Amino acid sequence: MNDAAMVLEVRGARKSFGYVRALRGVDLALHEGEILALLGDNGAGKSTLIKAVSGVHPLDEGEIFVGGERASIKSSADARGMGIETVYQDLAMFDNLDVPANFFVGREPTRPSKLGSLGFLRERQMVQTWKERAASLGISIPNPRQTIGLMSGGQRQSVAVARAIAFADRVVILDEPTAALGLRESAQVLELVRKLPDHGVSVLLISHNMEHVQRVAHRAVVLRQGEVVGEAVPSPDTHEALVQMIMGAQGVNGEPQLRSTSKRGK
Amino acid sequence: MKTESPEGERGETTPSKPRGASEPDTRLVERRGGDWPLVAALRLIQFGPGVILAALLLVMSVLSPFFLTGENLQNLGTQSAIVAALALGQLLVIIARGIDASMAAVLAFAAVFPAALLDDPSRHGAIFIGLALATGLAAGVLNGGLIVLGRIPQPLIVTLATLGIVGGVSLVVSGGRQVIGLPPVLSSTLANDTVGPVPAQVVVLLIVAGCMYMFLAKSRWGRWIYAIGGNPEAASRLGIPVGRVTFSVYVLSGVCAAVAGLFFAAQTNAAVPTAGNAYLLDAITAVVIGGASLFGGRGTVMGALVGALILGTIRNGLSLLNVEPFWQTVAIGCVVLVALELDVLRGMLENRLRVSRATEH
Numbered sequence: 001m002n003d004a005a006m007v008l009e010v011r012g013a014r015k016s017f018g019y020v021r022a023l024r025g026v027d028l029a030l031h032e033g034e035i036l037a038l039l040g041d042n043g044a045g046k047s048t049l050i051k052a053v054s055g056v057h058p059l060d061e062g063e064i065f066v067g068g069e070r071a072s073i074k075s076s077a078d079a080r081g082m083g084i085e086t087v088y089q090d091l092a093m094f095d096n097l098d099v100p101a102n103f104f105v106g107r108e109p110t111r112p113s114k115l116g117s118l119g120f121l122r123e124r125q126m127v128q129t130w131k132e133r134a135a136s137l138g139i140s141i142p143n144p145r146q147t148i149g150l151m152s153g154g155q156r157q158s159v160a161v162a163r164a165i166a167f168a169d170r171v172v173i174l175d176e177p178t179a180a181l182g183l184r185e186s187a188q189v190l191e192l193v194r195k196l197p198d199h200g201v202s203v204l205l206i207s208h209n210m211e212h213v214q215r216v217a218h219r220a221v222v223l224r225q226g227e228v229v230g231e232a233v234p235s236p237d238t239h240e241a242l243v244q245m246i247m248g249a250q251g252v253n254g255e256p257q258l259r260s261t262s263k264r265g266k
Numbered sequence: 267m268k269t270e271s272p273e274g275e276r277g278e279t280t281p282s283k284p285r286g287a288s289e290p291d292t293r294l295v296e297r298r299g300g301d302w303p304l305v306a307a308l309r310l311i312q313f314g315p316g317v318i319l320a321a322l323l324l325v326m327s328v329l330s331p332f333f334l335t336g337e338n339l340q341n342l343g344t345q346s347a348i349v350a351a352l353a354l355g356q357l358l359v360i361i362a363r364g365i366d367a368s369m370a371a372v373l374a375f376a377a378v379f380p381a382a383l384l385d386d387p388s389r390h391g392a393i394f395i396g397l398a399l400a401t402g403l404a405a406g407v408l409n410g411g412l413i414v415l416g417r418i419p420q421p422l423i424v425t426l427a428t429l430g431i432v433g434g435v436s437l438v439v440s441g442g443r444q445v446i447g448l449p450p451v452l453s454s455t456l457a458n459d460t461v462g463p464v465p466a467q468v469v470v471l472l473i474v475a476g477c478m479y480m481f482l483a484k485s486r487w488g489r490w491i492y493a494i495g496g497n498p499e500a501a502s503r504l505g506i507p508v509g510r511v512t513f514s515v516y517v518l519s520g521v522c523a524a525v526a527g528l529f530f531a532a533q534t535n536a537a538v539p540t541a542g543n544a545y546l547l548d549a550i551t552a553v554v555i556g557g558a559s560l561f562g563g564r565g566t567v568m569g570a571l572v573g574a575l576i577l578g579t580i581r582n583g584l585s586l587l588n589v590e591p592f593w594q595t596v597a598i599g600c601v602v603l604v605a606l607e608l609d610v611l612r613g614m615l616e617n618r619l620r621v622s623r624a625t626e627h
Contacts, residue, residue: 076503092500094493096563105493106504110486117486150616152623 004031006068007202008053008084008171013062015048022048023059024226030171030204033197037205037213037234040223041246046206049223050173053204054086055079067170083170087160087177095149099141100126102148103133103163133162137192137199154185158192165201172196173204178212190216210239224248304619311612315557315572318601322576326583333586336463343468346578348373348529350471352549353556353570354478355522358515359421360553361482361495363562364413366516367425369523369549370542371433372405376527378436381445381537391449398531399524405432406520410513436539445537452528453535467529474525479567491515495562551598552577555605561613576601 008030015023023045030036040046051057053064055076064071066082073079079086094102101108104126110119130144139158141151148156157177164172174193178186186209194216196203207213213220213234220234222245230245232238310317326333352369359366380397381387387394405428412424447453459466482488490511493501502508530541556573558565580597 077505092497092503094496094500094563096492096496097489101489101493105489106501106506108486108489117490118481119486120480120484121486121489150619150623152620 004033006030006065007032007034008204009065010049010053011063011065013049013052013064014060015052015057016060022226023052023062025062026223026226026228028221028228030202032202033200034219035193035197035203035205035217037207037217037220038223039207039210039213039220039242039246043225044223044246045226046223047175048226050086050175050204050206053079053171054084054173080167083168084173085164085168085171086173086175087157087164088175093148093156093160096147098147099144099151099159100130102159103130103166105163107167133166137162137165137195139192152185153181154188157181157185157189161189161192161196165196165199168201170201171204172201173206175206176208177205178207178209186212210234210242214239222246301619301622304615304622308612308615308619311608311615312557314608315555315569315576315605318555319572319576319579322579322583326579326586330583330586333583338582338586340460340463340465342575342578342582344465344529344533345582346574347465347467347471348526348533348545349548349552349577350571350574351474351522351526351529352545353552353574354475354567355519356549356553357478357556357558357565357567357570358482358491359519360550360558360560361563361565362491362512362515363495363498364421364512364515365425365550365560366409366519367422367550368405368409368429368432369519369526370545371429371431371436372402372520372523372542373527373530373545374539374541375405375432375436376401376524377448377531377537377541378440378445378539381448382439387445387537388447388449388453391451394449395451395528398528399521402520402522402524402527403517404520405523406517409520410516413516414509414513433542440537440539442539444539446535448531448535448537452532456528456532457535467532470525471529474522475567475571482567487511487514492563495564497563547602548574548577551602554609555601557605559609559612560606561609 006029008028010026010028013023013026013028014021026045026049028038028049038046038049048057052059052062053073055073055078058074064073066073066084071078071082073082073084076086094105097105100123109122109125110117111122112119127144133139134141134144137158139155139162141155141158148159161172161174161177164174177189177193181189190212193203193205205213205217214236217234219231220238220242221231222229222242224246225248229248230242232242232245234242332338352373356366356369376398379401380394383397384390384394409421409425409428412418412428413421416424418424456466456470461469482491490501490506493504493506494508494511498508526545527541531537534541552573553565553570554560554573555576556565556569556571558569577598580601581594584594584597585591
């Protein structure tokens with residue numbers, strides 16, 4: 001795993017909100033084709049870290065490297081321009097539009113191109129592209145012309161993920177992608193997440209569900225009080241240790257004890 | 267499409283197939299396809315406006331021998347054309363989660379302002395029409411500017427304020443008097459000509475509606491109007507120019523009000539400063555009856571036209587039946603409430619459908 005090139009690297013990330021030090025010098029590396037889980041209790045700094053990478057809150061201090069080059073990410077447009085897309089918990093979907101419309105929203109193909117945004121939608125092409133995408137990702141939505149508001153949470157989340165990776169060529173950040181889903185729907189979405197590296201993107205996954213993390217992630221990094229306190233290859237063997245790192249029970253003074261496990265690769 | 271996990275598969279799975287550990291699988295098979303009553307009810311609501319219109323036409327033609335005469339249908343068409351023009355503009359605004367309460371005042375002002383500006387309005391047909399449309403556009407720019415650039419978050423209050431302002435300015439520039447004698451292109455061609463049996467105003471209205479349909483249902487900008495109505499925050503996060511799109515719907519709404527104003531001026535051969543009084547809530551009513559949602563994101567050109575026709579048929583039918591005109595607003599008010607309730611009901615049914623599908627897949 002560590003032989004693969006680094007697609008995203010964060011060095012010495014610091015961020016404070018007033019007196020609250022949300023990040024106290026975090027280093028993080030995401031390799032090409034890797035699914036990296038970011039673990040930590042509420043307030044550990046996970047959200048602050050991904051918001052820095054996705055351009056929502058710039059860092060106070062620290063550097064971000066994308067594809068090996070130093071990147072200045074000041075807005076979500078910057079992040080998107082570098083091939084980083086984020087799928088947020090609150091599903092940025094349009095309940096009143098159908099699946100292809102949701103997939104393309106904001107970047108619909110039109111003709112004639114001279115008319116710009118007043119041009120006519122290429123509906124047939126949109127539907128066709130969606131169907132090809134869905135087939136290659138294994139997403140099953142029997143009637144994509146139905147409005148997405150009528151679909152199940154799993155189907156909606158699948159479309160959200162498909163949309164993100166269609167426009168991200170490097171990194172997709174998934175913030176609690178299964179938080180609002182039932183068992184079966186979570187399984188659908190996890191299956192989709194597992195396939196993402198085959199489509200050329202790396203994944204930064206935030207989840208509270210250790211079982212889900214074990215099922216898809218190659219590596220897990222634990223944040224606690226704004227610092228990285230350890231990492232491990234998530235598996236039933238490391239479950240207990242990871243939970244203890246999250247809770248802060250293991251390692252007096254926050255000393256990490258499982259760092260070396262990452263060398264195992266996958 | 268193949269997935270290894272049984273959870274990924276849908277309908278075709280048989281009850282005997284193994285499933286995830288703790289899931290009861292027999293109930294799932296029973297539920298499959300069990301949502302058809304919800305789907306049927308939603309369909310019915312979707313076609314509700316058409317059904318209401320058909321029923322109204324049927325009832326009126328039975329109750330009154332005059333209803334289906336050519337002359338009365340032409341009357342119905344020209345009366346409805348004014349409301350329909352207003353409804354087309356209102357439709358855009360309502361889909362984008364806004365509302366334009368100022369249309370009735372703009373309708374009047376669009377005829378009054380050119381009539382006051384020109385020495386002899388009856389001699390300048392093209393200029394009059396151009397000035398009227400520009401006046402509507404300017405009113406739309408004012409509304410859009412206040413809401414988008416002024417960042418006032420309540421479009422209802424903003425457009426109620428401009429309703430008062432524009433209505434007042436109409437009275438000021440006209441001195442409260444109507445100007446009689448408009449250019450023949452309005453008072454004769456638009457008012458009296460027909461294409462076959464179809465009145466010219468109805469033809470113009472249908473052309474405007476056709477353009478509106480192409481714009482709203484087929485263009486990218488139109489798709490963005492729906493997207494903003496569906497989820498404004500997500501629309502802006504995904505790079506849709508929310509401000510510009512919102513601005514544009516108010517501008518187009520102003521232009522539509524001006525078109526309605528030209529219809530009214532043609533029918534009366536006068537620029538009347540109080541012309542809007544009869545149309546205060548008609549645009550919103552027609553759009554809502556036509557199946558658009560005041561929560562935004564929904565509504566069609568066809569629905570708005572049907573809504574305008576329903577409104578027109580109620581008015582026309584009641585007067586044919588010699589019902590006191592006071593009852594018209596009562597009847598229309600009741601229809602609006604029914605339409606609003608149907609919108610709420612639709613939301614509830616959709617929620618239940620979603621829940622039932624979530625457990626099904």
